[in-house]
Amino acid sequence: MMLKMEGVHAHYGHIHALRGIDVEVQVGEIVTLIGANGAGKSTLMMSLFGNPKASAGRIVFDGEDITRVHTHEIARRGIALVPEGRRIFPRMTVIENLQMGTAHADPANYAADIARVFAMFPILEERQSQRAGTLSGGEQQMLAIGRALMSRPKLLLLDEPSLGLAPIYIRKIFQIVKELNRDHGMTILLVEQNANQALRVAHRGYVLQHGEITLSGSGSELLASPEVRAAYLEGGHA
Amino acid sequence: MSAVVFARHAMTPAERLRDAGWVAFVGLILGIPLVGLTTVDVGGRLGVETRFGLLVAAVAAVFAGRLLLRWSIDQARNRKLARDQASTATAADRAHGAQKVVTVLGWVALGASIALPIFYSDNRYVVDTATTVLIYVMLGWGLNVVVGLAGLLDLGYVAFYAVGAYSYALLSTQFGWSFWEALPVSGALAATFGILLGYPILRLRGDYLAIVTLGFGEIIRIILVNWTEFSGGPNGISSIPRPSFFGLEFTRSAPEGSQTFAGFFGLDFSPMHRLIFLYYLILVLALLTHAFVSRLRKLPVGRAWEALREDEIACKAMGMNTTNIKLSAFAIGAMLGGFAGVFFAARQGFISPESFVFTESAIILAIVVLGGMGSQMGVVLAATLLVLIPEFGRNFAEYRMLLFGLAMVLIMVWKPGGLLAHREPTLRLNPLGKAASNKEAA
Numbered sequence: 001m002m003l004k005m006e007g008v009h010a011h012y013g014h015i016h017a018l019r020g021i022d023v024e025v026q027v028g029e030i031v032t033l034i035g036a037n038g039a040g041k042s043t044l045m046m047s048l049f050g051n052p053k054a055s056a057g058r059i060v061f062d063g064e065d066i067t068r069v070h071t072h073e074i075a076r077r078g079i080a081l082v083p084e085g086r087r088i089f090p091r092m093t094v095i096e097n098l099q100m101g102t103a104h105a106d107p108a109n110y111a112a113d114i115a116r117v118f119a120m121f122p123i124l125e126e127r128q129s130q131r132a133g134t135l136s137g138g139e140q141q142m143l144a145i146g147r148a149l150m151s152r153p154k155l156l157l158l159d160e161p162s163l164g165l166a167p168i169y170i171r172k173i174f175q176i177v178k179e180l181n182r183d184h185g186m187t188i189l190l191v192e193q194n195a196n197q198a199l200r201v202a203h204r205g206y207v208l209q210h211g212e213i214t215l216s217g218s219g220s221e222l223l224a225s226p227e228v229r230a231a232y233l234e235g236g237h238a
Numbered sequence: 239m240s241a242v243v244f245a246r247h248a249m250t251p252a253e254r255l256r257d258a259g260w261v262a263f264v265g266l267i268l269g270i271p272l273v274g275l276t277t278v279d280v281g282g283r284l285g286v287e288t289r290f291g292l293l294v295a296a297v298a299a300v301f302a303g304r305l306l307l308r309w310s311i312d313q314a315r316n317r318k319l320a321r322d323q324a325s326t327a328t329a330a331d332r333a334h335g336a337q338k339v340v341t342v343l344g345w346v347a348l349g350a351s352i353a354l355p356i357f358y359s360d361n362r363y364v365v366d367t368a369t370t371v372l373i374y375v376m377l378g379w380g381l382n383v384v385v386g387l388a389g390l391l392d393l394g395y396v397a398f399y400a401v402g403a404y405s406y407a408l409l410s411t412q413f414g415w416s417f418w419e420a421l422p423v424s425g426a427l428a429a430t431f432g433i434l435l436g437y438p439i440l441r442l443r444g445d446y447l448a449i450v451t452l453g454f455g456e457i458i459r460i461i462l463v464n465w466t467e468f469s470g471g472p473n474g475i476s477s478i479p480r481p482s483f484f485g486l487e488f489t490r491s492a493p494e495g496s497q498t499f500a501g502f503f504g505l506d507f508s509p510m511h512r513l514i515f516l517y518y519l520i521l522v523l524a525l526l527t528h529a530f531v532s533r534l535r536k537l538p539v540g541r542a543w544e545a546l547r548e549d550e551i552a553c554k555a556m557g558m559n560t561t562n563i564k565l566s567a568f569a570i571g572a573m574l575g576g577f578a579g580v581f582f583a584a585r586q587g588f589i590s591p592e593s594f595v596f597t598e599s600a601i602i603l604a605i606v607v608l609g610g611m612g613s614q615m616g617v618v619l620a621a622t623l624l625v626l627i628p629e630f631g632r633n634f635a636e637y638r639m640l641l642f643g644l645a646m647v648l649i650m651v652w653k654p655g656g657l658l659a660h661r662e663p664t665l666r667l668n669p670l671g672k673a674a675s676n677k678e679a680a
Contacts, residue, residue: 051554075557083555089548092541093663100545103538104557129663151557 001060002027002155002187003048008057010040010047017043019211020057025155025189030181032190032198032219034232035208041191042084044208045159048189049081050074062154076104080153084160084191086144090133094124097132097143101150109152117146120176138169145176156180158190162197170194174201195232199223207231249308258304265300269293336660340615347618351521355514362513369517369585371625373578376524378605378617379531380574385603386612387540388567389547391448394435394455395602398572400462400594401428402579407475407589408468417481421580428576429569431458436568440561443550455599462591474590480512481519481584488512516585523581527574528614534570536664543567544612544664608649610656619657623649 003025010018017040025031035041047054050071059067066074075081080101089097098117102110118125121142127135132143141161148156158177162170178201180186192198199205199219207215207228215227222228249257274293278285351368358364377399384392405424409415415423439450462469469475480488486499490507499515500507534540542563545553553560583589605624609616627645631638653659 049555051551070559071554072557072559075555081555083552087549087552087555089545089552091548091661092544096541096544096663100541100553100556100558103542131661147556 001025002029002062003189004058004060005044005048006058006060008044008047008054008059010043010052011055012043012052017211018047018054021208021211021213023206023213025187027187028181028185029204030177030188030190030202032192032202032205033208034192034195034198034205034222034228036231037193039208040211041193041208042159043211045081045084045157045189045191048074048157049079075151078152078154079157080148080151080155081157082141082144082148082159082161084163086137086140088132088135088140088143088147090131092132093129094132094135094143095128097147098124098150101147103151105151113150113152117149120149120179121146138165138172141165141169141173142176145173149180154187156186156188158188160191160193162192162194170197174198177201195228196223199228249312254305254308257308258301261304262297262301266293266297269296269300337662340658340660340662344615344618347615348525355517359510359514362510365510365513365517367625367629369513369520371622372517372520372524373582373585374602374605374621374625375618376520376527376578376581377575377602378609378621379524379527379614380571380578381602381606382571382609382612382614382617383531383534383543383574384567384571385606387535387547388543388564389611390564390567391444391451392568392571393448393452393596393599393603394458395451395571395575396594396596396599397435397455397458398428398431398575399579399582399598400458400591401431401572402576403583403589403593404462404469404475404579405576406580406583407478410479411475411477417479417580417584421577424580425573425576428579429573431576432568432570432572433565435572436565440564452596452599455594455596459591459594462594469591472591474588474592475583476588478583478587478589480587481516483515488515516581520581520585523577527577531574532614539563539566541664547612604646608646608656610653610659612661613656613658616656616658 001024003023005021005023008018008021008023009016021044023031023033023044033041033044043052046052048059050066050069050073054067057067058065061074061077061079064077066077069077089100092100095114098114099110102113105113118128123139124143124146127139132140135143145158145161161173161177165173174197177188177190181188181201190198190202199222202219205217205219205222206213207222215222215225217225223233270293273296274289276287276289278287351372354368355365377395380398381392381395384390384395402424405427406415406417406420409420409423410417435451435454439447442450463472465471466473482488483499486497486502488499488509488511490498492498492501498507499505499511505511535544542553542558543566545556545558546560546563546567550560553563582593586593601624605617605620608624609618609620623645624642627642628638631641634641649657
């Protein structure tokens with residue numbers, strides 16, 4: 001078991017954003033979390049990361065309870081987050097951004113890790129001395145993923161990686177997610193509004209509505225489920 | 239028909255001439271009453287005289303000015319276009335070229351500042367002003383850590399300057415500490431105050447942070463004004479000992495058992511010796527500050543500051559402890575401000591709370607912002623400008639601060655990112671697998 005959330009509640013001020021979430025991620029899985037805007041998808045990601053901390057319930061990562069652990073400590077234990085909206089460091093160069101991903105990693109791995117990231121995203125190697133803010137949206141997303149991979153995480157969290165990207169890049173990002181899992185054995189928790197694509201690449205999925213998990217099952221089950229089709233696939237969300 | 243062309247594209251020479259012609263025509267119409275005609279006193283009565291020569295000159299100036307303006311706007315636009323279209327390689331090349339220029343500029347400035355007292359060894363005004371410039375350069379470099387690198391807007395930086403100055407003043411007058419003994423202690427005290435300020439405001443950003451730091455600066459000043467037994471209140475502290483040159487005093491006659499600087503080197507006594515010594519002292523302190531900050535920038539802590547400025551949430555997600563990053567930025571910025579304060583107290587020989595008002599914080603912040611946030615050379619340029627403009631402005635008496643404000647506005651219009659907005663990467667392009675990349679990471 002890589003990650004287990006048990007009855008997790010979270011609040012943003014007075015807003016009760018998560019109401020008893022149970023989510024499990026097994027080693028080597030791609031698990032996706034789909035839901036409409038404001039369903040609590042990003043909150044779930046962030047409370048997993050201790051920001052805000054869960055107000056009730058338990059989060060166990062890799063056999064350790066991380067419910068009360070500081071955000072930066074959680075990152076050090078092997079969870080890497082690709083935040084919503086990419087959040088690269090725009091005035092720093094591509095290579096500096098990648099290096100920030102290694103803030104807590106073993107420097108001995110640096111050369112190998114950066115070679116791995118460049119092999120995966122050749123465009124980043126080409127642009128390594130360019131300011132990250134001058135990259136296109138899709139390139140920035142690749143940089144954000146590359147930066148997260150630099151720390152050799154056990155679990156990769158992707159928060160809406162396809163948000164605001166051109167269709168060609170959306171396909172590419174999902175391709176990358178698939179490859180990361182298949183070729184590198186990366187365990188991935190993927191939060192998406194793009195339910196169709198996300199369920200296609202995921203082994204399992206959860207549907208989040210108003211801070212609660214309303215459905216769960218394998219990716220193909222959810223794709224076939226009439227509720228999911230009605231809510232996320234045929235309503236123009238595909 | 240629109241006579242004056244507001245072209246979105248670059249203009250042809252003919253278009254430029256026509257455009258300038260129209261503007262000159264408007265200038266002529268306006269100029270006839272404004273410039274061409276003037277009233278004169280003809281034997282007690284009012285008469286009108288023509289000044290067509292002046293009018294022609296004015297219209298010609300308008301014509302030429304308009305041509306020049308259009309030309310430079312087009313140039314700027316072309317440059318921008320070229321920049322937008324430039325490929326990766328040329329972008330890197332140009333960045334490299336800009337760095338080269340800055341480096342050369344830096345060495346020239348260093349050479350000039352070393353040579354300055356040699357050429358002006360008997361000009362007290364020049365040496366004094368240069369010393370002031372260097373104090374602001376040092377303060378700018380210190381604040382650059384907090385504002386330029388870590389992106390924490392600090393409007394109360396002068397508080398740390400005051401802590402340094404008062405620490406030295408009190409340690410030396412009350413306990414007889416020498417300049418060199420007091421320097422590290424005062425720096426450490428200022429750093430402690432930096433952390434004290436940093437703790438309560440860890441969660442604040444932007445405007446809120448600015449307000450609290452502004453308040454902190456005022457608190458320190460008001461304590462200094464009111465706590466008379468401790469700080470001398472508004473009267474300040476006077477007869478602060480001057481730094482000595484390895485124990486040699488800069489006085490006409492030495493006290494029993496010691497020597498004067500002039501006596502030791504067999505020179506005729508001159509009050510300029512001390513001024514020049516102080517100048518070189520602040521130059522060395524400033525250079526040490528620069529070396530220290532530039533080095534930090536290339537270390538993980540410096541990169542963490544910059545990452546914090548760029549995106550705090552991403553920093554946390556990368557496993558960085560933002561609390562420590564912020565506190566270290568505040569502490570180091572404060573320490574450097576404290577050092578500058580020690581020097582200030584030693585140079586003036588007298589300090590009072592009046593030297594540590596909000597305007598000082600604002601000027602230091604202006605130096606950092608005008609210089610281009612985070613740029614070390616930019617701070618030097620901006621500090622020089624901001625100290626020299628009011629000096630040159632002395633001839634303009636009451637218009638002096640107006641000139642100062644105008645200059646600041648112009649700089650921001652002309653260079654919105656600061657004089658040297660270019661940010662030098664802390665990592666060079668290096669091919670993969672090279673030992674260099676390993677070393678950089680370590």
